[in-house]
Amino acid sequence: MAKTNPGRFFEDYALGQVIDHAVPRTVGAGERALYHALYPARHALYSSDEFARASGLPQSPLDDLAAFHVVFGKTVPDVSLNAVANLGYAEGRWLKPVYAGDTLRSSSEVIGLKQNSNGKTGVVYVRTRGMNQRDEVVMEYVRWVMVRKRDVDAPAPETVVPELSKVIDPADLVIPEGLDFSGYDFTQAGEAHRWGDYEIGETIDHVDGVTLEEAEHMMATRLWQNTAKVHFDATFRPDGQRLIYGGHIISLARALSFNGLANAQMIVGLNGGAHANPAFSGLTVKAWSEVLDKAETSAPGVGAIRLRLVATKGGEPFALKGEDGKYQPDVLLDLDYWALMPM
Amino acid sequence: MAKTNPGRFFEDYALGQVIDHAVPRTVGAGERALYHALYPARHALYSSDEFARASGLPQSPLDDLAAFHVVFGKTVPDVSLNAVANLGYAEGRWLKPVYAGDTLRSSSEVIGLKQNSNGKTGVVYVRTRGMNQRDEVVMEYVRWVMVRKRDVDAPAPETVVPELSKVIDPADLVIPEGLDFSGYDFTQAGEAHRWGDYEIGETIDHVDGVTLEEAEHMMATRLWQNTAKVHFDATFRPDGQRLIYGGHIISLARALSFNGLANAQMIVGLNGGAHANPAFSGLTVKAWSEVLDKAETSAPGVGAIRLRLVATKGGEPFALKGEDGKYQPDVLLDLDYWALMPM
Amino acid sequence: MAKTNPGRFFEDYALGQVIDHAVPRTVGAGERALYHALYPARHALYSSDEFARASGLPQSPLDDLAAFHVVFGKTVPDVSLNAVANLGYAEGRWLKPVYAGDTLRSSSEVIGLKQNSNGKTGVVYVRTRGMNQRDEVVMEYVRWVMVRKRDVDAPAPETVVPELSKVIDPADLVIPEGLDFSGYDFTQAGEAHRWGDYEIGETIDHVDGVTLEEAEHMMATRLWQNTAKVHFDATFRPDGQRLIYGGHIISLARALSFNGLANAQMIVGLNGGAHANPAFSGLTVKAWSEVLDKAETSAPGVGAIRLRLVATKGGEPFALKGEDGKYQPDVLLDLDYWALMPM
16 A cells, blocks of 8 residues: 555645656647547637648647646646645646647646644645646646645644736736737638627627536546546445546536637636536536636737636526525536637 | 527528638547547558558558548538438549548538428538648538528528439549559458459348447547537437437448458448438447449559448348338438449 | 358367468557547656657657557457457567557467367467567467357367466566666656565555446457457347456556556566456456566666556455455456566
């Protein structure tokens, strides 16, 4: 038993600690095809090398969320194996596109710690960075999780809660080098709506639905080398259900949002996100979006749009929280992100 | 709601209209591997680069039906989102092999329109072409679908029903440049039967069966970026079943036909096809073939064979239609195609 | 019916007979990604091209067991289509890593025959070799299966039972050219335990579990072009269950063994193996290992470790056989292999 990884407990984290996560991964044509088999992903920049080249990139990058999942997956054995809950995300930025042949690894720094008043758990804040084989940071994000203590009598660390931006300032978004939407082909991209056609406050029902399957969410989650038992082992939870990796719902909702947001091509910022309710096989997921903000960028023809993306179990669109401020029971995901669009 | 694609209705089509379909797609090693994971595909030309080179091609092409699915998938949002039924195929030809790295897009021309006497629906005939990044047409086919009218009071268009060949003249089949079966390795291909060993009228029971799974047909259909709700959303049909994309059955039956037709390597013509009955998860699909015709070609060692490929729910082989001329309830697919074989 | 493959029966084998199996296969980025989607595979050498290069290899090879499955899959139509039971493996050695772009084929020599006393079946021993496109043998193994006779009155062949090593002498293991673990990065590999940290007799419970899915085992088995009906056709067995390919359990157990054996990077020898009980969808597979032996090698920083890998239906770890010498009902697999580890 001593040789297996029991995961870290709350008292195993220290402020400023840097954890280099294991198992670097080379991504390529296989990951790309699987992403398109597992999600109804259709954004043209990630589907066509030709479209990507016409947009100033050398080829089609790996889907932004696939890059996120690879980076995130590596953190699971070190950060969330004993997590009780995944509490939030902030300050997520995509800094470099990931291309076929790139090898990703990730590293997390503990930036906050707060023991809970019950003395049994605590909240750990980490800033995770994903690097490629040239040591370039391809993305970074902050995540906080509630983790069990191994020993309830272990002393509480000094409470440090990091100050995190509620929203990434659009000036801090990183536009991939060379990106140029001035010759954007709206017909090939699938919709005519440009940045100027979206209004702040506008909501979009993405209409389509996908019913969740065990084999699909497990294949996706494995592909990112996420090892959390609860996703794979039907004997782990008393109810015999396999909890679906929250990132599976993020990717599914993002792919569904193509219908109405086909031109929100690249995700460049993750302002925040909540997995409002657990997801299980058999549910049918639908999605809606709300335009939260818009900003110009310095890149030719490229605008930024801030979107709320909500995944539901198929309930009424546009219902997010009840009068008590709690998420509606039908809501699975509430994500706040910045994307790049042709102007 | 205004920003999502409601699909075209019958009155949205006009004779001669050309629709450029969205979302070009670069295919490669990932699509190839997934095709072989989702179907029991074993034809050597598509499995081995070495076998393909020995046959005069630069490398193993993407399976012909995978190329068809990619081209077809793009047409769905424009042609069949509001389709009541997929009525038929004709004049399908594969014109250029598709290789890893190729980017496919497709375009359809409306070549026929006929409002039904009930005034609620009409039949739309389109000729679809798939092009690669060099603007070469890689395949083309005619398909006709029954589509709902948005407004039953919209005026009926002039009825134009195109004249379509029942069978492609073998002289019009396009043999890939360089194809040469004169040094064909029957041992590596898996069977000894050559073109001369098949007789017109001969029938072959392909023996093997595959039980359909939700995760498999959904992954396949998504990979081709086919967005029809009915394949993915269990809440869409009143019976809670996900209708399986007809192309999934085509690929499955073709792969099963390896056992008895291992040397019917390349599909070059699609004379016609009918999805005789709907397919759902849980059914076990079997297949049988009938040799309909044979023809010589100008390529060294290459003969053409015209085959009927029938997929069933596991019923008795060789039973196709009842005395009333209707398909037997066990029949899922009746496909008529031309393939190339070593002589 | 005459054109389909009925498989070989016991009387169709002759001592010394060499069978060249059909359908060569080119493997690549797609097979690699699918392997990591279908199994929780995390060994760093197979996940990262950079890690592989730091270990002296030109790039990350295809997982050793994936290479085994490809070679094995080709033998099924010739060796085990009419098999009653897969009885054992011996003298398996991996001789050359398989890289993206390699094309594999396989060939088997009949090295033993023994008719059973009931006169209805017999045991066939074959030595199978997998070759790449340069005719280099990439792996070889002996396997014996019980096969039905077509005609119970066919005369029995002379009984020849080959003498097979119970264990491969570590001096006969082939270390890939250039392999060098002297600069091994234990942090990136995921665990700190080196060759010297494992003791003969030590047992390791790999803790994690994976629940089996029909779509997953079928996709894996198809990817290796294994055509045995029993894995795919739910109508084949009277109980309506699809028997899971034994190799699926091997790969799953090996991947689970990462947790405790992350540094047992390369499999180079297969001493023996038994599929103790059949596996079906819905079961949750767990795994444990026992260190059976250790040996030094001539490669820098590389040690060999002999491991027993046991897959169970989730029963108690470390229980293998009952007092009657029979496998416990919970045991699915008992595999004996040599792996290479950093010293």
